[in-house]
Amino acid sequence: MTRPIPDPTPASGAAASLDLDGVTFRFHGRAAPAGALPAAGVGPLDLHVTPGEFLCIVGPSGSGKSTLLNLLSGFLTPQRGEIRVGGVPLRGPHRQLTLVQQEPALFPWLTVAGNVAFGLRGLRRPERDARVQEALGLVGLDGYGARRVHELSGGQRQRVSLARALAVRPGLLLLDEPFSALDVQTRAALGRELRGIWERQRITVVFVTHHLDEALSLGERVVALRDGQVSLDEASAGLSRAALDAVFGVGPAGAPGPARTAAHAH
Numbered sequence: 001m002t003r004p005i006p007d008p009t010p011a012s013g014a015a016a017s018l019d020l021d022g023v024t025f026r027f028h029g030r031a032a033p034a035g036a037l038p039a040a041g042v043g044p045l046d047l048h049v050t051p052g053e054f055l056c057i058v059g060p061s062g063s064g065k066s067t068l069l070n071l072l073s074g075f076l077t078p079q080r081g082e083i084r085v086g087g088v089p090l091r092g093p094h095r096q097l098t099l100v101q102q103e104p105a106l107f108p109w110l111t112v113a114g115n116v117a118f119g120l121r122g123l124r125r126p127e128r129d130a131r132v133q134e135a136l137g138l139v140g141l142d143g144y145g146a147r148r149v150h151e152l153s154g155g156q157r158q159r160v161s162l163a164r165a166l167a168v169r170p171g172l173l174l175l176d177e178p179f180s181a182l183d184v185q186t187r188a189a190l191g192r193e194l195r196g197i198w199e200r201q202r203i204t205v206v207f208v209t210h211h212l213d214e215a216l217s218l219g220e221r222v223v224a225l226r227d228g229q230v231s232l233d234e235a236s237a238g239l240s241r242a243a244l245d246a247v248f249g250v251g252p253a254g255a256p257g258p259a260r261t262a263a264h265a266h
């Protein structure tokens, strides 16, 4: 779904940098008692994403990917450290960033165009309509504006969700397993289209996926999390599938290694 940002003043469209300095979040907020498992969470994390970069985040189940994205979108607040978007400390949900999630949360009583226009309420009608048309064109849904959501396929709904996020011209686009609910062909097609949009628009993208090949083919850079820490941070061009498999504890023959289950490594 796409979580609408509470203050939907349309953003400038300039790609934003993203900086995490010592960001730590623990679900129980305090040290675990002796002998108990440490509290779940992430950090301390240091991460610097330059404007216009396409970063993919991978990691086994429970490694902290969703927690990190919730921190980046301002829905969780770090107990330590600081997150800056475009150099400005993040204090809750922010109009410069939008989050697209696995299940598109579209409003069934609105048309496709109405859904895409949701974050543009501060704009005058002609500008808003132009932005909606532009966003629908970007995701390959020209001519679908008057349709109802229930008339669309799963892939088309996710395109609408993406169009809604792009229409506000976010400085930073956050995607949490956006294509995972789709069949393999649709997932691949939408991945290529997202990559094409990024090549044309050069917005900053942080894309979480547990599909390692998707991370390698889409992103310029891959960060792997393990137990809430960065365990690998490399340019995808020089990165092998074997190096990523190792993060998931997958042995050379594809067998689970000793450290982790391979259940999510596909």
Ligand SMILES: Nc1ncnc2c1ncn2[C@@H]1O[C@H](COP(=O)(O)OP(=O)(O)OP(=O)(O)O)[C@@H](O)[C@H]1O
Pocket (backbone or CB within 6 Å): 027, 040, 041, 059, 060, 061, 062, 063, 064, 065, 066, 067, 068, 210, 264
């Ligand atoms: N609301 C919560 N309360 C307590 N612990 C939580 C909560 N949400 C997540 N956790 C724990 O925090 C850790 C990180 O979870 P997170 O959901 O971020 O992992 P993930 O990498 O997104 O996993 P998956 O790929 O399965 O979605 C896990 O140990 C998880 O059990």
